[in-house]
Every structure is written in C-alpha cells, then in structure tokens.
Amino acid sequence: MAIKKIGKQTVKLQNPPSIIGTATIVGPKEGEGPLKDYFDIVLEDDMWGQESFEKAEAKIQEEAIKLAISNANLSTSDIDYLFSGDLLNQITSSSYTARQLEIPYFGLYGACSTMTESLSLGAMAIDGGFANYVVCATSSHFSSAERQFRFPLEYGAQRPLTSQWTVTGAGATVLSATGNGPYITYITTGKIKDYGITDANNMGSAMAPAAIDTITQHFQDTGYSPDDYDLIITGDLAAVGKKILLDLMGKKGYDLSKNYTDCGVKIFDGVEQDTHAGGSGCACAAVVFNGYIYKEMIKGNLNRVLLVATGALHSPISTLQGESIPGIAHAVTIDNSLN
Amino acid sequence: MTNKEYQQYVERKKPKPTYFKNTLSAFIVGGLICLLGQIIRNFLFRFGLDEKTVSTATSILLIFLGSFLTGLGIYDKIGKVGGAGAAVPITGFANSIVSPAMEFKREGFIFGVAARMFSIAGPVLVYGISSSIIVGILYLLLTRGG
Numbered sequence: 024m025a026i027k028k029i030g031k032q033t034v035k036l037q038n039p040p041s042i043i044g045t046a047t048i049v050g051p052k053e054g055e056g057p058l059k060d061y062f063d064i065v066l067e068d069d070m071w072g073q074e075s076f077e078k079a080e081a082k083i084q085e086e087a088i089k090l091a092i093s094n095a096n097l098s099t100s101d102i103d104y105l106f107s108g109d110l111l112n113q114i115t116s117s118s119y120t121a122r123q124l125e126i127p128y129f130g131l132y133g134a135c136s137t138m139t140e141s142l143s144l145g146a147m148a149i150d151g152g153f154a155n156y157v158v159c160a161t162s163s164h165f166s167s168a169e170r171q172f173r174f175p176l177e178y179g180a181q182r183p184l185t186s187q188w189t190v191t192g193a194g195a196t197v198l199s200a201t202g203n204g205p206y207i208t209y210i211t212t213g214k215i216k217d218y219g220i221t222d223a224n225n226m227g228s229a230m231a232p233a234a235i236d237t238i239t240q241h242f243q244d245t246g247y248s249p250d251d252y253d254l255i256i257t258g259d260l261a262a263v264g265k266k267i268l269l270d271l272m273g274k275k276g277y278d279l280s281k282n283y284t285d286c287g288v289k290i291f292d293g294v295e296q297d298t299h300a301g302g303s304g305c306a307c308a309a310v311v312f313n314g315y316i317y318k319e320m321i322k323g324n325l326n327r328v329l330l331v332a333t334g335a336l337h338s339p340i341s342t343l344q345g346e347s348i349p350g351i352a353h354a355v356t357i358d359n360s361l362n
Numbered sequence: 363m364t365n366k367e368y369q370q371y372v373e374r375k376k377p378k379p380t381y382f383k384n385t386l387s388a389f390i391v392g393g394l395i396c397l398l399g400q401i402i403r404n405f406l407f408r409f410g411l412d413e414k415t416v417s418t419a420t421s422i423l424l425i426f427l428g429s430f431l432t433g434l435g436i437y438d439k440i441g442k443v444g445g446a447g448a449a450v451p452i453t454g455f456a457n458s459i460v461s462p463a464m465e466f467k468r469e470g471f472i473f474g475v476a477a478r479m480f481s482i483a484g485p486v487l488v489y490g491i492s493s494s495i496i497v498g499i500l501y502l503l504l505t506r507g508g
Binding site: 074075170175181184 | 366368369371377378379384432435437438441442445448449457460461462464466
C-alpha cells in the first residue's frame with residue numbers, strides 16, 4: 024500500500040527529512056551576479072588548478088559535497104547515500120566525485136532537473152527509513168557543457184537571444200532523519216512533456232510545458248494554491264520560459280505573478296552579464312536553492328518554497344538527428360515548519 | 363494545446379533578433395576585414411611581387427591573423443559582434459579550424475586535435491571542393507562541347 028502517496032503524482036512525507044547543511048561553489052561569472060553574497064565559495068579561476076574543464080567540474084562537485092557535510096557537522100563516513108548527477112556524458116563528474124568520497128552512490132541523469140530529482144529520492148530514502156543521512160548534489164560547468172553540447176569556446180559564433188548560459192558551479196544538500204528544518208514535506212514527480220521543440224538554443228520553451236504540468240498537478244494533489252507559497256521557483260526556464268509559464272498558468276486559472284520566479288533569471292543580470300535569456304545547467308537550480316533559498320529560509324524571510332527544477336533531456340546526437348526535446352520537471356516543497 | 367499550436371505560440375513569445383543591428387555590424391566587421399586584406403595586398407605590391415604571389419601571400423597573412431587572434435581569445439569576441447561578417451572571410455575559416463583544435467587538445471594530438479580540427483570547417487571543405495569539381499566538369503563539357 025502506498026500510504027504516503029496523495030493524488031496522482033505526489034508523495035506526502037510522513038517523517039519529513041530536515042536539511043541540516045548545504046554548500047555552494049560557483050565560478051567567477053556567477054560570483055559577479057546578483058546572488059553573489061549567497062554562495063560559500065566563488066572561484067577566481069574556473070579551471071581551479073585542474074588540467075581540464077571536466078576535472079575542474081568534478082573537483083567543484085567534490086568540494087561542494089565535502090563542505091556541505093562539514094557544514095552539517097558530519098563526516099563522509101556518516102553519510103548513507105549520495106544521490107548525484109551532472110550533464111556530461113555518462114555523468115562522469117559525479118562518478119569521479121563519488122570515487123573520491125567513498126559514499127554509497129546512486130548516479131542520476133535528470134539534466135538540469137537533477138537537484139530536485141536527487142532531493143526527491145534522498146528524501147524518500149530517509150522517510151522510508153532506509154537512511155539517516157543522505158547527500159543530494161549536482162554540478163555543471165559552462166566550458167565542459169559548451170564543448171559537449173555546442174561549439175568550441177574560441178569559435179566566433181553568435182548566440183541566439185533565446186539561448187541560456189550554463190552555470191559553472193555545484194550545490195549539495197545534506198538531509199537528515201532528525202533536525203530542526205527546513206523540511207522536505209511534499210514531492211511531486213514530473214512526467215515527460217514534449218511539444219516538439221527541436222531548437223536546443225530554446226530550452227526554456229521546451230521545458231516550460233513540463234513545469235506547468237508538474238506545478239498544476241502539485242496543486243491538484245496537495246490542495247495547495249499559489250498563495251500558500253512564499254516562493255515558487257523553477258530551475259532554468261530563464262526569461263523566455265518564465266514568460267510562457269506565467270502566461271499559460273494564468274490561462275489555467277493559477278495566478279503566479281506575485282510569487283513566481285526562475286533560478287535562471289535570478290542568477291545572472293541578463294543585460295549586464297550578457298547571458299541572453301538567463302542561466303541553465305544542473306548547477307543553476309542547485310546553487311540558487313542551496314545558496315539563496317536555503318539561507319533566506321534560515322533567516323525566516325521565506326517559509327514555504329516550491330522548488331521545481333526543470334530538465335531538457337536531449338543529447339547532442341538527438342539534436343543532430345532533428346529529434347525534439349523531452350522536458351521534465353520535479354517539484355519539492357521545502358517548509359520551515361511542520362504544519 | 364497541440365504540438366503545432368504550442369510551437370506557433372513559442373514563435374510569438376520568443377524575443378526577435380535585432381536584424382538591422384546585426385546586419386549593420388556584420389557589414390562593418392566584414393568590411394573592415396576586407397579593407398585589411400586590401401591594405402596588405404597594396405602593401406605587398408610595393409615589393410614588386412606579381413599578382414598570383416600577392417593573392418597567396420595576402421590569404422596566408424589573413425589566415426595567420428585569424429588563427430593568432432583565435433589563440434589569443436579575441437576572435438570569438440569579433441565573431442560575436444560581426445556574425446557572418448566575421449565568419450565568411452578567410453579569417454573566420456581559420457577561426458573555425460583553430461578553435462576546435464585548441465578545444466580538443468586535451469583528448470590528445472591524434473583523436474583530439476587532428477580528428478576534431480575539421481568538425482566545423484569540414485562541411486565547408488567537403489561541399490566547397492565537391493561543388494567546385496562539379497562546376498569544373500560542367501565548364502569543361504560546355505566549352506569543349508560548344
């Protein structure tokens with residue numbers, strides 16, 4: 024019997040896990056953005072002394088996880104499971120990180136939705152009584168993502184206005200069976216939505232329908248309305264996807280204009296930093312959540328947040344073959360109090 | 363909403379490229395690169411070189427310049443402003459070969475640099491050379507036949 028499941032796609036956790044430590048590490052460009060004061064470490068050099076961008080990304084993820092564990096006053100041997108993923112082929116950044124940490128490891132691929140995918144699974148593992156402490160983490164790196172998905176860095180191409188800038192960084196969350204919050208209380212797992220968008224430079228539009236579907240389903244399953252949240256924030260729809268989401272949710276009768284934004288819009292100053300539509304990448308939702316949202320919740324400025332990380336589940340091969348982009352969005356409710 | 367309706371909806375929602383500004387900056391950047399080529403050409407003629415040698419030397423110098431600026435991390439910025447104005451001249455062709463060569467150095471000199479060097483310029487070479495061969499054959503047939 025699925026006693027914790029409510030409605031069609033939502034789980035109400037009966038022993039809600041508490042977030043007891045987070046960490047964020049970001050690259051130089053993110054460190055110049057509007058959220059710069061919320062990050063634990065801002066790198067001066069996005070190679071961080073490594074010989075490749077891929078190695079740098081793995082190091083960023085590893086150090087973020089270690090820092091989150093130490094912020095939770097634990098050591099790596101206390102952690103029961105690590106749930107992590109990234110954007111690179113065969114999620115190598117996460118696996119090389121897990122090799123160093125020696126924590127039992129579930130590697131995930133949810134593209135930029137990985138932060139809420141890992142939080143969902145980590146929270147369920149704790150709520151189910153399978154673990155005391157888990158770490159949920161993800162990373163992305165502008166330069167490693169560019170070389171895999173787009174053009175060489177020094178190639179003089181123009182980026183379309185709908186394109187987004189992959190966030191360099193990593194975020195990690197330590198969840199615990201006991202603690203004083205903030206707690207993860209609800210999980211709404213998304214379905215793939217694909218409306219036939221094939222342009223990999225317009226991912227916000229490709230992912231917006233998935234976010235709309237998950238958020239709507241979340242409200243239906245939980246009985247919550249937009250006003251029950253201090254903040255509803257999607258992962259990386261950026262400016263184009265945000266506009267679509269607000270418009271289409273409004274047509275469905277949900278007015279999100281007061282308390283909705285997107286991590287990809289928050290992290291960069293689109294005009295000053297020339298990032299076009301905004302940020303993207305696994306780290307986008309990860310650093311905004313583990314930095315900005317978590318710290319604002321601890322201060323009490325935000326009390327209930329719906330985090331909806333969004334993923335575009337295409338590959339360089341599927342794009343070349345003209346296939347459309349499957350979008351996904353997973354929602355997690357983070358609450359400062361239980362009831 | 364059907365797929366088609368959504369795609370049409372997205373077309374209406376997405377920001378429109380600044381066509382006039384882009385065209386103007388492509389014209390200026392492309393024009394400046396061509397002007398530079400002309401200056402080099404005139405300069406080389408002063409040394410008393412013949413037409414054919416001057417053309418070859420001008421191309422070589424522009425290719426060097428395009429590659430050098432790519433190596434310094436400057437050409438991508440020119441390309442960002444100039445668009446096709448920076449991509450179409452021979453300096454842009456140099457950029458399209460040098461940039462992947464630099465990018466994939468980490469994967470080794472054989473499967474990295476050498477194998478990936480033509481990942482952007484390859485199609486231009488394949489179809490450029492193929493079409494010139496076809497045009498050459500047509501020319502031959504038409505002139506011999508006529």
